[in-house]
Amino acid sequence: MYRVVMNFTLKALTLSLVILSLVCCTGRSDNPPPAYDYEDLYGDAGTFVPAPPDVTPPVITLVSPTTSCISGMVDFEFTAVDAERSVGYISTRFAGVLREVTELGNGTYRFSVDVSPLFEGAHQLVIKAIDLSNNEAIYDSYFGVSNGGGVLHEDVMLCDGPIDEPQPPLPIPLADAGPDTTPPDLAIVQPAADALIGNTPYIQVRVLDQSVPVQITLTIGGRVFEEQANSAFQVFEPDLTGLAEGPTAMSVSATDSANNSASVSQDVRLDLTPPQVRIIEPTAGQDRLALTDVKVCASDSNGISMIILYEEGVNDAIATSSSPLIRNDGTTGPCTADEEEFGLIHELEDTSPLPRNTTFRVVAVDTAGNQGDSEVNIRLLPID
Numbered sequence: 001m002y003r004v005v006m007n008f009t010l011k012a013l014t015l016s017l018v019i020l021s022l023v024c025c026t027g028r029s030d031n032p033p034p035a036y037d038y039e040d041l042y043g044d045a046g047t048f049v050p051a052p053p054d055v056t057p058p059v060i061t062l063v064s065p066t067t068s069c070i071s072g073m074v075d076f077e078f079t080a081v082d083a084e085r086s087v088g089y090i091s092t093r094f095a096g097v098l099r100e101v102t103e104l105g106n107g108t109y110r111f112s113v114d115v116s117p118l119f120e121g122a123h124q125l126v127i128k129a130i131d132l133s134n135n136e137a138i139y140d141s142y143f144g145v146s147n148g149g150g151v152l153h154e155d156v157m158l159c160d161g162p163i164d165e166p167q168p169p170l171p172i173p174l175a176d177a178g179p180d181t182t183p184p185d186l187a188i189v190q191p192a193a194d195a196l197i198g199n200t201p202y203i204q205v206r207v208l209d210q211s212v213p214v215q216i217t218l219t220i221g222g223r224v225f226e227e228q229a230n231s232a233f234q235v236f237e238p239d240l241t242g243l244a245e246g247p248t249a250m251s252v253s254a255t256d257s258a259n260n261s262a263s264v265s266q267d268v269r270l271d272l273t274p275p276q277v278r279i280i281e282p283t284a285g286q287d288r289l290a291l292t293d294v295k296v297c298a299s300d301s302n303g304i305s306m307i308i309l310y311e312e313g314v315n316d317a318i319a320t321s322s323s324p325l326i327r328n329d330g331t332t333g334p335c336t337a338d339e340e341e342f343g344l345i346h347e348l349e350d351t352s353p354l355p356r357n358t359t360f361r362v363v364a365v366d367t368a369g370n371q372g373d374s375e376v377n378i379r380l381l382p383i384d
Contacts, residue, residue, distance in 0.1 A: 054084040054133035062127075062139065063108070069144045069151065069159035073114050078139070080129035081107040089130040091320070095123040098308065100322045115145045117190045119204050119233050122153035180258040184209035188252055189233070193266040196302060198368035199274075203236040203250075205229075211256040221248045221270065229254075245270045274372040275300035277307070277364035280334045280341075287355070287379045294319070294344045296374070297335035300366040307342045312359040319344040354382040 063077040076094065080087050092099045092111055095118055099111045115123070127139040144151030144158025151159035185208035191197055207214050207229055218225040218236050221243040227234055251265035281295040282288045298304050309319040324340035327333055335341045346360075358380055363373045 054131070055135060056082070056084055057135040057137040058082040058087050058129040058131050060127050060129050060137050060139040062125075062141065065143070068142070068156075069146055070115055071146060072116060073112060075110060075112050076125065077104075077108065077110045078127055079107045080109060080127070080137070082129075082131040082135075085132040085135075087129050088132045089128075091128045091317070093124075093126045098306070098317060098320050100306075100320065117192065118145045119189050119206070120145055120147050120149055120151065121233070122151055122158055180211045180256070181260060182210070183260040183262040184214055184254040184256050186252065186254045186262040186264050188250075188264055188266060191268060194247075194269060196269045196271050196368045197240075198270075198366070198370040199241055199272050200237050200239055201369060203238070205234045205236070205252050205254075206232055207234065207254045208232055209254070209256045209260070211258040211260070213257060215255045217253045218250070219252075220250045220268070240270065240272060243270055243272065245272050271302050271366065271368035271370065273301070274370040275304055275364040275366040276339075277362055277372050277374045279360070279362055279374050279376045282360075282376060282378045284376050285378065287381050289381055294346060294360060294362065295325075295334075296342050296344075296362050296364070297339040298342060298364040298372075299336075299339040300364070300370075303367045304340055304342075304364055305367045306365045307344065308363040308365065309344045309346055310361040310363065311346070312361070319346045355379055 058080050059082070061079045063079060065074055065076070076092070076099075080090055087107065090101055090103075090109055092101050092109075094111075094113055095115075099113065101109045101111045103109055122142045122144055125139075125141050125143060129137045142153050142156075142158065144153065146159035146161065148161060149159070150157065150161035185206075187206045189204040189206050191201065191203065197203075203218065205216060205218070207216060212230050214229045216227050216229050216234055218227075218238065220238065220240060223238070223240065223243065225236055225238045227236065247267055247269050249265060250268045251263060253261060253263040255261040275298055277296055277298040279294065279296050281293070294309055296307060298307060304322075304324070306320055306322045308317045311318055321342050321344050323342075325333075325343050327341075333341050344362075356379070357377065359375055359377050361373055361375045363371050365371050
């Protein structure tokens with residue numbers, strides 16, 4: 001009925017439940033089936049010997065990229081396998097952003113990222129895999145994004161090339177170098193021209209100059225923000241609440257300590273309206289299994305980029321989805337014509353005893369980065 005890419009491996013969960021049903025519902029026999037070894041199951045004296053608990057986490061192996069220096073569109077491919085139980089949950093985060101993963105089969109996963117808009121420097125990749133016994137494995141690595149310059153991270157050269165950071169001018173012995181009359185080398189790294197930005201956009205500016213510090217002034221829609229920079233890159237996350245939506249001018253000016261100045265400008269589009277989101281399953285007060293699905297309806301005039309599920313008391317997201325459900329049977333489902341339906345499979349992060357009451361919070365992020373949320377209180381029950 002649905003066609004959707006999810007982080008949770010449904011086949012693994014289905015297989016696990018079938019095995020559980022066989023174990024709980026098959027009584028002991030004096031003539032066990034050939035698929036089982038009698039001595040392994042019951043011991044020499046015919047006494048049942050339970051299998052030891054699975055405490056081994058999955059194994060995560062990065063397949064590509066094979067180099068620490070990346071640029072352009074990059075395919076990240078990795079394997080996550082577990083010798084004891086199936087892997088039940090995969091999450092990936094690159095450059096601080098949760099990424100939607102596609103399962104390729106045989107424990108192989110892939111996601112792609114265009115790193116061109118990212119600043120030149122080191123960016124972290126974090127992969128988390130959890131098996132059905134709740135053993136967790138984490139892969140953590142850094143990659144350099146380079147446009148020709150060198151990238152150094154913790155004494156490791158990720159990208160070869162010159163380290164492009166502004167440094168104070170060196171004194172010239174027995175000579176007068178004269179005053180600095182060169183304006184700063186100034187550029188807007190992100191957002192791109194005519195890009196859609198939200199209430200608190202991530203704006204990155206590159207300024208190269210020998211006479212530091214450099215005073216940087218950002219102006220959007222007539223609102224002014226100022227920062228002082230001592231390094232090549234400066235980030236602004238301005239509050240644009242109250243400005244008029246639609247096309248607007250964004251300008252950046254920089255003045256170094258020798259009073260040389262430069263400026264750049266571009267147009268952007270302001271979208272300051274958060275998306276609308278509502279949880280349709282589960283309903284308030286409902287009993288749900290610890291591993292189950294959550295369905296939401298969300299809408300935004302400029303489109304939804306991601307749906308994120310949180311549980312109270314857990315800092316990290318427990319599920320994400322950027323692919324709306326598509327109904328192949330011609331039905332409209334519970335959402336209205338201007339809404340999209342999303343499904344999320346969540347994992348049990350909190351180790352508190354079950355059953356227990358908890359709160360699910362769903363956050364919808366639109367293409368401008370604005371967020372809207374919805375909450376529901378439910379009771380979680382153990383799977384068995």
